[in-house]
Amino acid sequence: MQPHLCSCWWIWCVCWSSVAVGDDPGESEKELPAEVQQILDQLLDGKYIEGTVHAIEYLRKHPIENHQAAMLRYLHSRGSSLHSLQASYTDYFAGIGRRPRQLAAHLRHLDTRSFLLGVNLLYGGGSSGGQLPFTTVRFRDVRDLILRTPGGHRSLFVTAWERCLPRVATSPCLELLTKALRLSSAAYLRPEMIAHLTLDLPEEIFRNITAVFKELYDDMTARSQRAIYEWIRQILQRPNRQPAGAPWIVAENLWFLGRFVVHLPPEEIQKISLNEIRHFINYDNATKQLDSVYDITPTTARAFQERINASGFDMANTSTVYRLGLLVCFFDNVQELDTGEARSLLHQMIKCSRLKGFQADVKKLKAQLLGLVLSSQRLNETLDSISDAIACLSFPQLDSLSTESVRSAAAVLGTVRGWTPGQTLILADKFMGGNKQLSLFNLSRLGVLVPGVSADTLYNTSPQDLAQALQRPLSQHGARLSPAQRLAVVTQIAASRNVSSVLDLLNSTFLKELPLYNLLHMTSYNVSHLDQKDLRKSQALFLYHLVSGTMPVQEILRCGQLVRGVTCDHLRALDPATFRQLDGLLRGSLSLLSPLQLNCLAQKYRQDAPDLMPPLLLVTLPVRVLAMAPRSICKPLLIALGRVELSSIVPQPAKRAEVMESVLRCLDLSESQPRPEEGSSEQDPAILRGSNCLAA
Numbered sequence: 001m002q003p004h005l006c007s008c009w010w011i012w013c014v015c016w017s018s019v020a021v022g023d024d025p026g027e028s029e030k031e032l033p034a035e036v037q038q039i040l041d042q043l044l045d046g047k048y049i050e051g052t053v054h055a056i057e058y059l060r061k062h063p064i065e066n067h068q069a070a071m072l073r074y075l076h077s078r079g080s081s082l083h084s085l086q087a088s089y090t091d092y093f094a095g096i097g098r099r100p101r102q103l104a105a106h107l108r109h110l111d112t113r114s115f116l117l118g119v120n121l122l123y124g125g126g127s128s129g130g131q132l133p134f135t136t137v138r139f140r141d142v143r144d145l146i147l148r149t150p151g152g153h154r155s156l157f158v159t160a161w162e163r164c165l166p167r168v169a170t171s172p173c174l175e176l177l178t179k180a181l182r183l184s185s186a187a188y189l190r191p192e193m194i195a196h197l198t199l200d201l202p203e204e205i206f207r208n209i210t211a212v213f214k215e216l217y218d219d220m221t222a223r224s225q226r227a228i229y230e231w232i233r234q235i236l237q238r239p240n241r242q243p244a245g246a247p248w249i250v251a252e253n254l255w256f257l258g259r260f261v262v263h264l265p266p267e268e269i270q271k272i273s274l275n276e277i278r279h280f281i282n283y284d285n286a287t288k289q290l291d292s293v294y295d296i297t298p299t300t301a302r303a304f305q306e307r308i309n310a311s312g313f314d315m316a317n318t319s320t321v322y323r324l325g326l327l328v329c330f331f332d333n334v335q336e337l338d339t340g341e342a343r344s345l346l347h348q349m350i351k352c353s354r355l356k357g358f359q360a361d362v363k364k365l366k367a368q369l370l371g372l373v374l375s376s377q378r379l380n381e382t383l384d385s386i387s388d389a390i391a392c393l394s395f396p397q398l399d400s401l402s403t404e405s406v407r408s409a410a411a412v413l414g415t416v417r418g419w420t421p422g423q424t425l426i427l428a429d430k431f432m433g434g435n436k437q438l439s440l441f442n443l444s445r446l447g448v449l450v451p452g453v454s455a456d457t458l459y460n461t462s463p464q465d466l467a468q469a470l471q472r473p474l475s476q477h478g479a480r481l482s483p484a485q486r487l488a489v490v491t492q493i494a495a496s497r498n499v500s501s502v503l504d505l506l507n508s509t510f511l512k513e514l515p516l517y518n519l520l521h522m523t524s525y526n527v528s529h530l531d532q533k534d535l536r537k538s539q540a541l542f543l544y545h546l547v548s549g550t551m552p553v554q555e556i557l558r559c560g561q562l563v564r565g566v567t568c569d570h571l572r573a574l575d576p577a578t579f580r581q582l583d584g585l586l587r588g589s590l591s592l593l594s595p596l597q598l599n600c601l602a603q604k605y606r607q608d609a610p611d612l613m614p615p616l617l618l619v620t621l622p623v624r625v626l627a628m629a630p631r632s633i634c635k636p637l638l639i640a641l642g643r644v645e646l647s648s649i650v651p652q653p654a655k656r657a658e659v660m661e662s663v664l665r666c667l668d669l670s671e672s673q674p675r676p677e678e679g680s681s682e683q684d685p686a687i688l689r690g691s692n693c694l695a696a
Contacts, residue, residue, distance in 0.1 A: 032070040033062075040071065043085060044078055048092045049106045053114045056121075097145030100152035104159040112163075116172050119160050122146070123179050150639055156180075157188045165196055169205050178212050185219040191227035199235050206235060214258045222295075229263035232256075247271065251279040258289060262296045266303035278311040281323055290325025295356045301330040318344035329355055334368045342372040347387045353417055363418075367392045384409035391418040398426045403433040414447025421451065428452030440465040443473050451480040458488035463496035467505060478509035486513040494518050500525055508534035522546060531560040537594065540565035554582060563589040568600035576608040583612050590616060591644070595651055616640040619650055623658045626666075634666040 035058050042051035096103045121139045146152040160180045164173035213228050237248045249272050280286050309315050329352035346369050352362045366389040383405050428449050438461045466489050490513045494502050499522050519542050527547050544565030557563050602617035615637040618626050650656045
């Protein structure tokens with residue numbers, strides 16, 4: 001979408017003054033304030049960022065209405081006009097979003113105060129912050145354009161970080177860095193950037209920026225997490241924080257580290273004072289903290305366990321074991337537990353599914369605990385009391401279960417994650433017993449075991465029950481059903497109601513299984529109901545044909561995946577004016593089209609709207625057309641290719657090889673052209689990604 005770009009209130013005042021000149025003789029004698037003249041000079045000299053920011057600052061404190069005529073006279077004295085200033089101003093902001101490094105360079109030239117205001121306006125994405133006299137400054141559009149441009153978000157983030165890093169102890173810079181981190185989800189934060197963070201921060205600033213790091217922990221790379229831990233550690237070790245020679249790892253610092261506590265080296269954990277570790281583990285907030293350390297390793301977890309155990313904490317106490325949080329996932333003293341303690345620990349281990357990795361170790365521990373529980377109790381008697389460790393049961397153990405025990409434990413069995421397809425088949429069969437039909441109630445009870453129900457059983461189930469089950473149990477687990485099972489559900493429902501209501505009822509997973517012969521009976525349908533639903537190409541083709549006689553093509557293409565039904569004849573039949581109007585809809589649907597459709601679309605663009613053709617479509621045309629393309633198309637084309645699988649657009653291997661050679665040659669020629677000093681390389685990472693994809 002083209003931004004509605006930047007006619008600010010300042011320019012509007014100048015425009016208004018062109019009408020007002022001469023209306024008031026007294027006004028024409030007024031001199032132009034030096035600050036206003038400086039702002040106009042900056043705009044006329046092409047310093048649009050600087051001029052706009054200074055205009056904002058000036059307008060916060062001073063009215064401008066009385067200087068309108070003087071402003072216009074000054075423009076004329078500089079050999080400019082209102083029209084040329086407005087045109088250059090608009091053109092600058094129309095293009096700067098696509099040249100983020102150039103924008104960053106312009107921002108770096110601002111003084112600190114103006115820099116903070118300018119970047120905050122871009123990051124805030126508002127028009128005026130609420131109190132400034134702007135009417136149509138579209139900072140939101142400029143920001144969105146920057147964020148869509150490859151390298152744009154990174155350039156803006158790095159600029160804000162570098163400029164504010166030396167001043168992070170000040171509230172304005174801390175606020176800007178916080179905003180930049182949150183808007184980017186710390187995606188561009190690198191260890192080397194963190195290494196330059198000062199260690200000499202006021203306590204409140206240190207806690208505030210650390211709180212942001214903790215909030216974005218999951219979004220960071222492991223290297224960035226480690227770098228932030230090192231930075232926090234160095235500050236916590238500073239002499240002003242504890243007596244000389246005293247250890248820095250005390251209970252308060254362990255709590256303060258939050259999830260960064262997982263980066264403590266095991267050898268450091270072993271040195272923690274028993275008093276401090278006892279104080280730490282007995283504090284309620286420590287339980288919440290240890291429940292969230294999803295990336296803890298077995299080595300670190302066992303180091304903590306050993307130290308906690310040495311402090312006198314009863315690791316097997318069923319009433320306090322919950323305090324260990326995710327440390328229980330790596331419990332190391334199974335042989336010391338009795339049956340009750342093993343069962344209690346199994347219940348605590350339900351949370352272990354949230355760990356990032358090491359699930360094989362967790363499953364092995366659960367199997368050991370389950371074996372201990374079953375050593376003194378029969379499986380049928382304890383089935384509903386061993387939590388999600390049930391998923392560790394072998395096929396022979398599941399075969400030994402009675403129908404009664406499976407039904408009584410259905411509430412537990414239906415919520416357990418990690419079942420294999422074979423296990424679900426056995427348990428669903430046990431649940432059914434001798435019955436060949438399922439009710440809505442039983443479908444709901446089965447939960448995650450629904451994929452174990454056979455297609456034959458689904459064919460024997462009431463269509464009304466299946467239709468209601470689509471609202472929850474079937475839709476929730478539909479992706480795990482086989483095509484035969486989904487077809488059974490669709491066939492039963494379609495046999496009991498009209499096709500239109502079936503289309504409305506089915507979600508994407510089941511809708512794609514609806515046979516075409518069901519659609520043949522349709523004479524009309526409100527295709528807007530299909531928005532957000534996936535269709536097979538044949539379904540889309542039929543429905544497109546069904547409604548094409550009664551709906552404008554613009555409306556059809558807005559209805560979700562119906563664009564998959566557009567044919568080459570449909571495209572050729574569009575007049576040039578209508579086709580140009582459809583450009584935005586077609587661009588947004590390229591990923592849904594087949595290679596043949598893309599080729600036809602490319603030919604239509606080439607014939608009726610060559611200036612609008614998306615670069616990606618060039619590769620679907622004969623290679624000679626691509627070879628004749630202007631050099632300026634090379635980079636946008638490579639960026640586009642970096643986002644798709646080339647084989648999904650050009651299925652022929654021989655043509656793919658020719659396309660790769662042609663595109664890379666085009667890039668070589670483009671790169672050999674002289675570059676301006678700044679603003680030309682912000683897309684390099686995306687270009688490199690595209691060329692790597694071609695070379696792969």
